[in-house]
Every structure is written in structure tokens, then in C-alpha cells.
Amino acid sequence: MRISLAVAAVLALAVAPILAPWLEFVLTLAIAKGFAALGVAILLRAGLISIGHAMFFAASAYGVAFLARAGINDFAALVALSVLAAGLAGAVVGAFLVRYRAIFFAMLNLAVSMVFYALFAKLYGVTGGTDGMAVPVPSVFGIVLSEPAFKNTLFYGSLTLMVLVGLGVHRYLDSPLGHALSAVHTNEVRLEYLGIPVWAVLLIAYVVSAALAGLGGAITGFAIGRVVPDFAFWTASGQLVLVAVLGGIGGVPGAFIGALFLELLHSAAVTVTDAWNLIVGAALIIVIMFLPKGLYGLLARRAAVAK
Amino acid sequence: MSNTVIPLLLDSLASAALIFFAAVGLTLVFSVLRVLNVAHGSLYSIGAYVAASICLFIVSRQLSPYLSFVALLFSAVFVAALFGPLIERTLIRWTYGKSEAVQILITFGLFLILEDVQRMVFGVQSLYEDAPMRLLGTSLIGGVVYLNYQIVLIGMAILVIIGLRLLIRHTRLGRLITAVVADREMAQSIGIDTNRIFILAFSLGVFLAALGGALAVLTSGVAPGLGADTMVLAFAVAAIGGLGQIEGAAIASLIVGFVRVLAIYYVPALDAVAPYAAMLIVLLIRPYGLFGSVTARRI
Numbered sequence: 024m025r026i027s028l029a030v031a032a033v034l035a036l037a038v039a040p041i042l043a044p045w046l047e048f049v050l051t052l053a054i055a056k057g058f059a060a061l062g063v064a065i066l067l068r069a070g071l072i073s074i075g076h077a078m079f080f081a082a083s084a085y086g087v088a089f090l091a092r093a094g095i096n097d098f099a100a101l102v103a104l105s106v107l108a109a110g111l112a113g114a115v116v117g118a119f120l121v122r123y124r125a126i127f128f129a130m131l132n133l134a135v136s137m138v139f140y141a142l143f144a145k146l147y148g149v150t151g152g153t154d155g156m157a158v159p160v161p162s163v164f165g166i167v168l169s170e171p172a173f174k175n176t177l178f179y180g181s182l183t184l185m186v187l188v189g190l191g192v193h194r195y196l197d198s199p200l201g202h203a204l205s206a207v208h209t210n211e212v213r214l215e216y217l218g219i220p221v222w223a224v225l226l227i228a229y230v231v232s233a234a235l236a237g238l239g240g241a242i243t244g245f246a247i248g249r250v251v252p253d254f255a256f257w258t259a260s261g262q263l264v265l266v267a268v269l270g271g272i273g274g275v276p277g278a279f280i281g282a283l284f285l286e287l288l289h290s291a292a293v294t295v296t297d298a299w300n301l302i303v304g305a306a307l308i309i310v311i312m313f314l315p316k317g318l319y320g321l322l323a324r325r326a327a328v329a330k
Numbered sequence: 331m332s333n334t335v336i337p338l339l340l341d342s343l344a345s346a347a348l349i350f351f352a353a354v355g356l357t358l359v360f361s362v363l364r365v366l367n368v369a370h371g372s373l374y375s376i377g378a379y380v381a382a383s384i385c386l387f388i389v390s391r392q393l394s395p396y397l398s399f400v401a402l403l404f405s406a407v408f409v410a411a412l413f414g415p416l417i418e419r420t421l422i423r424w425t426y427g428k429s430e431a432v433q434i435l436i437t438f439g440l441f442l443i444l445e446d447v448q449r450m451v452f453g454v455q456s457l458y459e460d461a462p463m464r465l466l467g468t469s470l471i472g473g474v475v476y477l478n479y480q481i482v483l484i485g486m487a488i489l490v491i492i493g494l495r496l497l498i499r500h501t502r503l504g505r506l507i508t509a510v511v512a513d514r515e516m517a518q519s520i521g522i523d524t525n526r527i528f529i530l531a532f533s534l535g536v537f538l539a540a541l542g543g544a545l546a547v548l549t550s551g552v553a554p555g556l557g558a559d560t561m562v563l564a565f566a567v568a569a570i571g572g573l574g575q576i577e578g579a580a581i582a583s584l585i586v587g588f589v590r591v592l593a594i595y596y597v598p599a600l601d602a603v604a605p606y607a608a609m610l611i612v613l614l615i616r617p618y619g620l621f622g623s624v625t626a627r628r629i
Contacts, residue, residue, distance in 0.1 A: 072431040119614060125430045126366055127617045130569050134610045137562055141602040257562050261438045268435055298450060304442030311435055312424065
């Protein structure tokens with residue numbers, strides 16, 4: 024039941040841009056945001072809320088722009104290297120931050136991300152300041168593509184990655200290492216008495232979450248064709264947490280459901296009103312108050328009842 | 331060297347005073363309600379918008395410009411009375427006893443809502459009115475021309491510190507607040523109306539934020555995005571001082587003001603980085619802030 028539903032959803036996503044070409048850009052952004060929100064959701068499982076993950080999102084997007092400027096022009100290499108860079112940044116930042124809990128963890132992530140933001144915005148000579156940097160159209164496995172063809176490839180590439188990475192993250196969350204995360208949330212001391220190093224469990228989660236945020240950032244950079252410092256601003260980090268909670272942190276699909284729901288709602292709402300933040304803010308409050316498990320939790324419950 | 335010391339110190343003080351109003355409100359609310367209000371910056375910018383609108387009205391009607399100073403205070407009281415009880419009653423109260431993640435997210439939702447409400451009410455153009463500030467004139471200190479208004483700001487900040495200290499240490503309400511901060515359950519069981527204390531403390535926090543915004547209008551105006559910028563800065567200051575420490579927030583404001591002005595004087599490219607870098611260094615060494623107390627680890 025669950026699997027057939029997931030396959031149907033992925034197929035629907037694959038077909039949608041053929042029926043409505045304008046959806047392609049929206050859906051690419053949604054999948055990208057879903058990756059980043061998935062990263063945030065992994066940490067949320069351990070009870071750690073990061074209002075700073077946009078820094079990895081932005082670091083990787085800037086990574087793509089820098090590498091492209093340095094002469095690397097292959098799509099796969101650009102994505103792989105910048106995600107690696109985000110993961111490395113996550114390892115360095117995480118090594119310091121996973122010692123902290125609750126509000127202090129949130130606060131320190133915010134502080135680091137704002138340092139990133141201010142550097143991106145202020146180092147005009149290197150990063151182009153608030154104008155940002157252009158991301159050129161890369162070649163895909165040696166084939167030079169026109170821009171529309173590349174955007175098309177980007178969408179289907181992202182969709183494929185969503186399935187593959189999603190399965191990988193699902194395996195990770197279902198492994199002892201993944202279950203240790205919720206154990207950190209419930210009782211961290213007990214975990215240490217059992218001989219499991221909480222520090223290592225959290226650092227691995229932090230690196231994975233940074234790499235996922237990086238993957239989202241790289242895709243977004245390609246889709247928009249430009250990276251700007253606002254990618255790293257704290258409100259962007261807040262949006263990622265919002266997407267994760269809206270979708271629900273109960274499973275991998277949650278983050279993507281949240282992102283798709285939000286991006287589609289956004290495209291629908293802009294034609295009617297420009298009070299978009301108001302709608303999102305209200306939706307967030309309503310979901311937290313009445314659907315603590317998010318949209319995914321709602322779907323999963325329906326599915327369980329139907330069975 | 332010595333001829334830059336006095337301007338540097340005065341600039342630092344003025345910059346510290348402006349940040350202090352927002353930070354002390356945030357830290358006060360955190361200490362009493364134990365909720366980190368992410369929408370605090372929005373209340374600052376709402377205070378600024380209300381004050382700017384009233385000042386522009388006063389100037390356009392050619393009323394006495396001195397009225398503007400009354401207007402600044404009035405707008406802070408107005409915003410506090412309007413939003414304080416309303417927000418505490420509805421949203422904040424719901425989050426008591428819930429996890430920090432929930433509290434941060436609920437107030438982040440509120441932040442998003444308030445940002446749009448401001449845009450709908452006040453538009454997207456920036457508002458600016460410095461006529462009342464020019465009224466106060468300038469003075470020559472250490473060979474450098476200073477706006478008297480900057481000195482008024484520093485005075486206001488000192489007044490707020492003294493006022494809060496008097497309120498908390500020497501009044502009945504202050505003792506009730508201290509009791510609630512020390513042990514919420516015990517305070518409740520000996521008959522303190524904690525709900526009333528929460529509303530009052532939260533409204534006082536809103537008042538301080540709105541006052542900061544209103545005072546800043548005369549020097550820097552108000553534009554969309556001010557709330558988000560102020561939020562992180564206030565957050566950085568409150569964190570450096572130790573969340574919940576009022577005197578800590580004052581000293582942290584001085585540090586951030588000083589670091590920022592130092593950066594502006596010597597490495598202008600890094601002025602925006604400086605406060606966060608300072609926050610990062612302090613928090614990595616002392617995660618509970620300079621004056622925060624270490625709480626026992628949860629078992």
C-alpha cells in the first residue's frame with residue numbers, strides 16, 4: 024500500500040511537467056527544498072533544531088558557482104564536489120556544535136550561519152556581494168545542452184536523486200545509527216550507559232544533514248542560474264525547519280511532501296494574493312497545534328485506517 | 331591614536347544603546363516566560379513603523395516638532411498594549427511546557443505573519459523622518475561633532491537599565507516576577523497569579539522592543555526587513571549576555587556595539603560579521619553566555 028502510493032506519487036511528478044511545462048521549475052525547486060528539509064528533519068529526530076542549515080544550502084550553491092568559475096563544467100562533478108564541500112563544512116561546524124542541546128544548539132547554528140551570510144554579502148570581490156554569482160549551464164556527461172534542455176535534465180536528474188537518496192536516507196534512519204537519534208531525544212544519558220557514543224551519532228547525523236542541505240542548494244543554484252547571499256539568511260533556515268515540520272518528521276517522504284505542498288500552494292497563491300508569508304505562517308501554526316505529525320503523519324494515519 | 335579614542339567610544343555607546351532596547355526585551359521575556367520569541371524583531375519594526383507614521387503626520391501638519399518625542403513613547407506603549415496581551419494570551423501561552431523546537435516554530439510562524447501584516451499596513455517604502463532629531467542640535471566633543479540625540483539615546487538606555495533594576499529589585503511586582511523566574515510551580519502554589527505575571531512581562535518586553543524601534547526611526551528610519559535584521563542582532567546580544575540576564579544584556583550590548591564600531595573604523599568590510607563572530611566566540615567558550623548560569627544536565 025505504502026510503496027504503491029510512493030511509486031504513484033513519483034510517476035505523477037515525472038509526468039506533471041509534460042502536461043504543464045511551467046510546473047517543471049516549481050517542482051525542481053520543491054525537490055531541492057525537500058532535500059534540505061530532509062536534512063533538517065534528521066536532526067529534528069534527535070530533538071535538535073537548527074536555525075542555520077541554510078548555510079550549507081548556500082555553501083554548496085556558492086561551491087557550484089566557484090567551481091564553475093574555476094573551469095569545471097561537468098554537471099555531475101559540480102554537484103558531487105559541492106555536496107562534498109557542504110558535507111565537509113558540516114563536519115567542521117558539527118564537530119563544535121553537536122556538544123550543545125536545545126536552544127543553545129539552535130542559537131549557535133544561527134550564529135555560524137549569519138557569519139556565512141555576512142561573509143557572502145560583504146566579500147564583494149570574491150562573492151559578488153548582494154548581487155551574487157551566476158551559475159552557468161554546465162555540460163551533462165560531456166554533452167553540451169541548451170538551457171531548456173538542461174533544465175529538463177535537471178528536473179529528471181533531481182527526481183531520480185530524490186528516489187535514490189530518499190531510499191538511502193530511509194535505510195540510514197532505519198539502521199541502529201538512525202534509531203539512536205530518537206534515543207538521543209528521549210534519553211541521552213541512557214544511550215551513553217549503553218556504550219553508544221552520542222557525540223559520534225550526532226556528528227554523523229549532522230554531516231548527513233549538511234550534505235543533504237548542500238544537495239538542495241546545488242540543485243537550486245542550477246535551477247535559478249544565480250546564487251545570492253539571501254540563500255544563507257536566517258529566515259531561509261527558518262523556512263527549511265518549517266518545511267520539515269509541515270511535512271512531518273516521521274519519515275523520508277514527509278520533507279518532500281512538505282516542500283511540494285508549499286511550492287505548489289505558493290504558485291497557486293501568488294495569483295490571488297501577495298500575503299504569502301501570512302498564509303505560510305498561519306499554516307505553520309495550525310499544523311503544529313493540530314497536526315503534530317505533519318502532513319505525512321496525516322497521510323500515514325489515513326493509510327493505516329484504510330488498511 | 332588618542333584623537334580617535336573618544337569618537338570610537340561614543341559611537342560604540344550610541345550603537346550599543348540602540349541594540350540594547352531590543353535585546354533586553356528579548357532576554358526579559360525569555361527569563362520570565364522561558365520562551366525565545368523569534369517574532370521579537372517584528373515588534374521592534376512595528377514600533378518603528380508606528381512611530382515613523384506619527385512623526386511624519388506631526389511634521390506634515392506642522393505641529394510642534396517636540397510632540398514627536400511624546401509620539402515615540404506613545405507608539406511604544408500603543409504597540410505593547412495592542413500586541414502584548416494578544417500574543418501572550420493566544421500563541422505564547424499555548425507553548426508553555428512544550429519543547430524549544432515548538433516554541434521557536436510557533437513564534438517563527440508569528441514572525442512570518444507579522445512581516446506581512448506590516449507590509450500590508452505600512453507598504454514597502456521606507457519611512458524616514460529626522461526633523462525631531464535635528465531639533466536637538468549637535469555638540470562638539472573631543473573635536474568631533476556629535477548629534478545630541480545620540481547622547482539622549484545613551485541616556486535612555488541607562489534609564490531603562492536603572493528602571494528595570496528598580497522594578498525587579500524594589501517593587502512588589504518585581505518580587506513576584508523573581509519568584510516566578512526562580513520556581514514557577516512553587517510561585518503558583520503559594521498563590522501568585524502567574525498568568526498575570528506572564529502577560530505583564532511579555533508586554534513589557536514588547537514595549538522595550540517597540541521603544542527601541544521608535545527611537546531608531548529618527549536616526550536610521552524603517553524599511554522592510556528591519557525586523558529580521560534586528561531579530562538576529564538582538565539574539566546575538568542576548569546570547570552573549572546569557573539568555574535571561576538583564577545586566578548581561580547591557581554589557582553584551584556594549585561589547586557588540588564596540589566590536590561593530592571597531593570593525594567599521596578599521597575593517598569596514600567586516601562590520602556585519604563582527605557581532606556574530608563575537609557571539610560565536612563567546613558561545614563556544616561559554617555556551618550559557620557571559621553571565622548565564624549553568625543548569626544541571628537533564629537525566
